[in-house]
Amino acid sequence: MKLDNLYWIMGILQNMANGLVVVDREYRVHMWNKFMENHSGIALEAITDANLFTAVPNLEEQWFKQKIDSAFLLDSPGYTIWEERPHIFKFETARPITGHIKYMYQNSTLMPLKAVDAEVSHVAILINDVTAIAVNKMGLIKANQKLANRVNQAGSA
Amino acid sequence: MTTPIVICDDSNMARKQMKRSLPNHWDVDITFAENGEEAIVALEKGLGKVLFLDLTMPVMDGYETLQMIRKKDLDTMVIVVSGDIQAEAHRRVISLGAMDFIKKPAAPDTVSNILSLFGIHRDGDSDNETAGDPDNETAAGHDSNGDNSKVAEADLVVNDIDNADNIDNKAEPISENSHQEIQFDSYREITNVAIGRAASVLAELTGEFVNLPVPKVSLLNICDLNKTMHFAAKEIVSGVCQGFTSQGITGEALLVLNDANFTDMAQLIKHDNSTSIEVLTDVSSILTGSILNALGDQLLLNFSRSCPVVLGVGVSAENLINNQSTLRQKSLTIEVNYEIPSRAIKFDILLLFTEESMPLIDQRLAQ
Structure with a gap:
């Protein structure tokens, strides 16, 4: 790959509307993109080489460590969805004022990364903001329940 | 020789920024004005050989001020300092008699280039005895050391222009705090x-x-x-x-x-x-x-x-x-x-x- 390409690929990873974190086996942070910086308020310089769970204390440590460990072990991508853990990182939503939801709903993908020696040396954690989808789905479930209740009531009457 | 200048901007922050971007060793007597009307009063008193003028202001905006200066035939050199960087805004102020246009926030280099371009002040012109004092433009904006710029702010805005406070109250419903x-x-x-x-x-x-x-x-x-x-x-x-x-x-x-x-x-x-x-x-x-x-x-x-x-x-x-x-x-x-x-x-x-x-x-x- 050309060096130029590498430069703009870094630009994309830095500025995309998804969170990107890379950790090693000791959960030390090696990449922390702009999305993570801006939403967490933790600067890249402050978190580089620091332990993820020390630097971000309100993570659900045991659960998330397991997810990361299994990505290392299985050498295949792992996923977490908002239905199991709605807020991995406690970020505010993109609409803090006109919105009605406090925290961002998140899905994540954990991708094992191989070093030159073909060993999995790092895991990339990709955070997706799925607030809108989650809110809509929850609304739909609620509406369906209401509808089902009405039908039941009508049936038993 | 001390040059009387007027800095006209409705924003206190912008006036301070402008003051800070003036060349360090320029011997000036600064008068602050919060809108065009105040600037005109100051110019009529001979307090502004040079006027740094904002465009977007309440009471009398920069365009109106330029027209008024022309109408009253006031002797001043106007440099517009504005956030409105549309090419058309630039063209309009030049056609109304402004000498030049500086984009906000004014960079010290731009200001000194323009001043020297128009022969108003050249860097290295030592027009005051305390030249060489590196601290004369402090962050606070007040030149406690050296008398190279006598700030007439308090005098003019409060005393000389009687209606300054009234204007302020009308424009700002929050002025109690x-x-x-x-x-x-x-x-x-x-x-x-x-x-x-x-x-x-x-x-x-x-x-x-x-x-x-x-x-x-x-x-x-x-x-x-x-x-x-x-x-x-x-x-x-x-x-x-x-x-x-x-x-x-x-x-x-x-x-x-x-x-x-x-x-x-x-x-x-x-x-x-x-x-x-x-x-x-x-x-x-x-x-x-x-x-x-x-x-x-x-x-x-x-x-x-x-x-x-x-x-x-x-x-x-x-x-x-x-x-x-x-x-x-x-x-x-x-x-x-x-x-x-x-x-x-x-x-x-x-x-x-x-x-x-x-x-x-x-x-x-x-x-």
């Missing part, structure tokens, strides 16, 4: 620079001149948001909203347009057969995009933005924002009413910040 006044003044000023840059992008794309208003800054109850916009309650509008965040400074940028303006707006941005949502998102990405860039530059931040969300299309203004169960009580609201006079198009940009953002913005501006 001076801390908040200073705070809001700085928000207004950074917004000024930002909307000026956004207008210049829009003007370049459309070839039309955009009128720049003075942004309205307030701490508002969110449930009153729909009422703040300059649209009537029943007016049919459409709006789009984009979230932004960086280092705890978080908010939303809303663009609201009257539906009657859609066709004109579509023609303007050269979309002949586009849907209203396309026009809305396009205008939003032009304006909020450049406003957020310019705000970020001034706060030394690079905002993350979310994908735009449509708040409503063809709804009455009073229902645009669903404010029934908001999470917060208040938000710092900066309202900008843009106008494209040649097409009779009006639209609103609302910048909403969380209350928690305010101390963080203050910190960054104090740096």
Whole structure:
């Protein structure tokens, strides 16, 4: 790959509307993109080489460590969805004022990364903001329940 | 020889910034004016051989001031210092007799280049005895050491111009609280620079001149948001909203347009057969995009933005924002009413910040 390409690929990873974190086996942070910086308020310089769970204390440590460990072990991508853990990182939503939801709903993908020696040396954690989808789905479930209740009531009457 | 100069800007922050960007060893006698009227009074007293003049001001704006200077045939050299960087604004002020145009916030190099270009002051001209004193422009803006610039601020604004205080009270409903006044003044000023840059992008794309208003800054109850916009309650509008965040400074940028303006707006941005949502998102990405860039530059931040969300299309203004169960009580609201006079198009940009953002913005501006 050309060096130029590498430069703009870094630009994309830095500025995309998804969170990107890379950790090693000791959960030390090696990449922390702009999305993570801006939403967490933790600067890249402050978190580089620091332990993820020390630097971000309100993570659900045991659960998330397991997810990361299994990505290392299985050498295949792992996923977490908002239905199991709605807020991995406690970020505010993109609409803090006109919105009605406090925290961002998140899905994540954990991708094992191989070093030159073909060993999995790092895991990339990709955070997706799925607030809108989650809110809509929850609304739909609620509406369906209401509808089902009405039908039941009508049936038993 | 001491040069009498007038710095005219409605923003206290901008006046200080301007003062700081003057050459260090220029022997000047500075008079501050908060609007064109005050500047004219000062010029008539012979207090301004050079006038640094803002454009967007209440009472008497920069264009009117230039006209007045011409009408009264006042002897002064005017350098316009403005956030309105549209090419047309530049052309207009030059045709009204200004010597040059400096983009806000004024960079010291630009100022000294212009001063030397017009033979007003050359770097290295040692026109005062204390030249060589490196500290004579301190961050506080007051030159305690050396008498090279006698600041006539207090004298003039308070005593010499009797109605200065009255003007202030009328323009600022918040003047009881001076801390908040200073705070809001700085928000207004950074917004000024930002909307000026956004207008210049829009003007370049459309070839039309955009009128720049003075942004309205307030701490508002969110449930009153729909009422703040300059649209009537029943007016049919459409709006789009984009979230932004960086280092705890978080908010939303809303663009609201009257539906009657859609066709004109579509023609303007050269979309002949586009849907209203396309026009809305396009205008939003032009304006909020450049406003957020310019705000970020001034706060030394690079905002993350979310994908735009449509708040409503063809709804009455009073229902645009669903404010029934908001999470917060208040938000710092900066309202900008843009106008494209040649097409009779009006639209609103609302910048909403969380209350928690305010101390963080203050910190960054104090740096």
